Amino acid sequence: MTAATLPASAAPPLRQDASTIGLVGLAHAVSHFSQLLLAPLFPWLKIEFNVSYTELGLLLTIFFVVSSAVQTASGFLVDRIGPRPVLLGGLGLLALAALGYAASTHYAMLAASAVVAGLGNGVFHPADYTLLNRNVHASRLGHAYSAHGITGTLGWALAPALMVPVALAAGWRVAMVTAAAVALVVLLLLWWQRGRLLLLPGTAPPVASPAAAVRAEGPFDFLRIPAVWMCFGFFFFYAMALSVVQSFAPGAAQQLHDVPLAWVAACLSIYMVCSATGMVAGGFLARDPARCEQVVGVGMGLAACIALWMALGPVPGWAVPLLFGAMGLVSGSAGPSRDMLVKRSTPANASGRVFGVVYSGLDIGQALAPLVFGRLMDLHLYTAVWVGLAMVQGVLIVSAFQVRRVRRELRPTDNPPPLASSR
Structure with missing residues (x-):
């Protein structure tokens, strides 16, 4: 049996699992950090390159379109050659992309660097x-998902917290070089600890449940499982909501509620830190897979209510960062349960492929959202930005329960399938 299918009494030492979770989480933090290199520097880039918010949003679209294509393909590559070389290669490309941003003298060079960054992020x-x-x-997997989400969220929080002060002190190009240094340091650390990134050997294949075993013989047969595509749709809308929060919601809030400029970047960092805090509680909630849809529904419902309040209600400027924090807290609590939705739809020996396809929905959503909401910003429709965010969060509630419905149509019980055992 694999480590993921051992009974709880045969759990390996906590230190062994913690080292795996820590190294994977650190790499994940750099991935999320690199996703937010451009957005906090939009005020500098807009002036430097004389471009609109729509054109700046197009850079994010390029990044996430490339990342989506690579994410799907890399899932097959991970299942074939293992995750370690793929992970190290991605970190190297992110460092190279940050240096490319720093050296850019034309908009086209920014776009080319966004392509390289997308290759690494995928x-x-x-x-x-x-x-x-x-x-x-298996007994620690809910907490592993929680830690994975927390480190990614902290990576998002670090980006504006680091990039904006460095840009103010030394210029945006120096900020980009600093970002490249962050990626390189983590790459060297993972190379040093590369022995811990090898997959543990398995002595017997896991027994698949009816849902997980549907036509699992061929490399593409998992694509016939409806729950996989429902998860893809869920992550598409999840990414749209996230993209709005990261790229446009702080600026829209500034215009609607007279938020001081110095607080705008802080709103995003507060959101991310509170989201990470929520994921701690979310790790405990995800220990019961049967309620993951309810956890997602409640979290996204509360977030939608906060977004509508920001759009339509009277909000004093000082309260805006607090509302960002509250929205991050409730959204973050749903994060580990969100990942559990995918795990429960994953057939044996196809973990990389399923997560590659499903999480490409994240990239596609983040690719399209900047085009739509960037245009709303250019048209000064700031209320529409927040109303649109609330609508997308509402769709997430329906999507989560649709995943559950489709999965139940495939199997008679609501027990989670065995964990995937893929190389």
Whole structure:
């Protein structure tokens, strides 16, 4: 049996699982950090390159379109050669992309660097979740998902907290060089600890449940499982909501509620830190897989209510960062349960492929959202930005329960399938 299918009494030492979770989480933090290199620097880039918010949003679209394509392909690569070389290669590409941003003298150079960054970013979810599903014991997997989400969220929080002060002190190009240094340091650390990134050997294949075993013989047969595509749709809308919060919600809030400029970047960092805090509680909630849809529904419902309040209600400027924090807290609590939705739809020996396809929905959503909401910003429709965010969060509630409905149509019980055992 694999580490992920051992009974709780045979759990490996906590230190062994913790080292895997820590290294994977650190790489995940760099991935999320690199996703937010551009957005906090939009005020500098807009002036430097004389471009609109729509054109700046197009850079994010390029990044996430490339990342989506790579994420799907890298899932197959992870299942074939293992996650370690894929993970290290992605970190190297992210460092190279940050240096490319720093050296850019034309908009086209920014776009080319966004392509390189997308190539690097696309490998992380298939590699990360294959390592976690394979090497972390089942009794600790909910907390592993929680830690994975927390480190990613802290990576998002670090980006504006680091990039904006460095840009103010030394310029945006120096900020980009600093970002490249962050990626390189983590790459060297993971190379030093590369022995811990090998998949644990398995002595017997896991027994698949009816849902997980549907036509699991061929490399593409998992695509016939409806729950996989329902998860893809859920992550598409999840990413749209996240993209709005990261790129446009702080600026829209500034215009609607007269938020001081110095607080705008702080709103995003507060959101991310509170989201990470919520994921701590979410790790405990995810220990019961049967209620993951309810957890997601409640979290997204509360977040939608906060977004509508920001759009339509009287909000004093000082309260805006607090509302960002509250929205991050309730959204973050749903994060580990969100990942459990995918795990429960994953057939045996296809972890990398399933997470690659499903999480490409994240990239596609983040690719399209900047085009729509960037245009709303250019048209000064700031209320529409927040109303649109609330609508997308509402769709997430329906999507989560649709995943459950489709999964139940495939199997008679609501017991979670065995954890994937993929190389």
